Amino acid sequence: MAIDFDGGRCVSAEIAAGITPAAALFHSLSDETRLRIVQRLARGEARVVDLTAELGLAQSTVSKHLACLRDCGLVDYRAQGRQSFYSLTRPELMDLLTSAEQLLAATGHAVTLCPVQNPRRASDVEAEADGGPDVIRGQAVS
Incomplete structure (x- = not known):
């Protein structure tokens, strides 16, 4: 936004x-x-x-x-x-953010690889399929 x-x-x-x-x-x-x-x-x-x-x-x-x-x-x-x-104004906002952090930890931060938010090139996907590092826009993702 x-x-x-x-x-x-x-x-x-x-x-x-x-x-x-x-x-x-x-x-x-x-x-x-x-x-x-x-x-x-x-x-x-x-x-x-x-x-x-x-x-x-x-x-x-x-x-x-x-x-x-x-x-x-x-x-x-x-x-x-x-x-x-x-x-x-709303202390429960921190509960929401804590839950988000727990979700990210549980998913292995997979949201950073979301194809809608971070479109990847076909070569990046192929490198992952070959067992290579996760790559977004040419940068390794840990």
């Missing part, structure tokens, strides 16, 4: 009109930066400046991703003076 940098939202109104709530939830979590922010906020609330320092990201990047997570109802903030402290 791309961030609309003009509006700061995760999806446009046109896209939102045709997407199921479950798909919207998983789209909101499909970005690695947003996942890193969620994982950090699971340890406690943080300001944008804290997140930029800890995650090594630009302030504008953190702010845009926080806006997306806020639009999805996963993150909110409280104001204290001139500062905003962000936190997770």
Whole structure:
């Protein structure tokens, strides 16, 4: 799900009109930066400046991703003076992410080889059939 940098939202109104709530939830979590922010906020609330320092990201990047997570109802903030402290609104989100990690461990991270998400060349598939390493786009996958 791309961030609309003009509006700061995760999806446009046109896209939102045709997407199921479950798909919207998983789209909101499909970005690695947003996942890193969620994982950090699971340890406690943080300001944008804290997140930029800890995650090594630009302030504008953190702010845009926080806006997306806020639009999805996963993150909110409280104001204290001139500062905003962000936190997770739904602690059960971490249960979902823990379950996802367990699923990935149980499947041997096979989702990284999903042909829909990561189309492989025929030569890659042939190399795997010959007992060669798993390869996606010319890179070995462990």
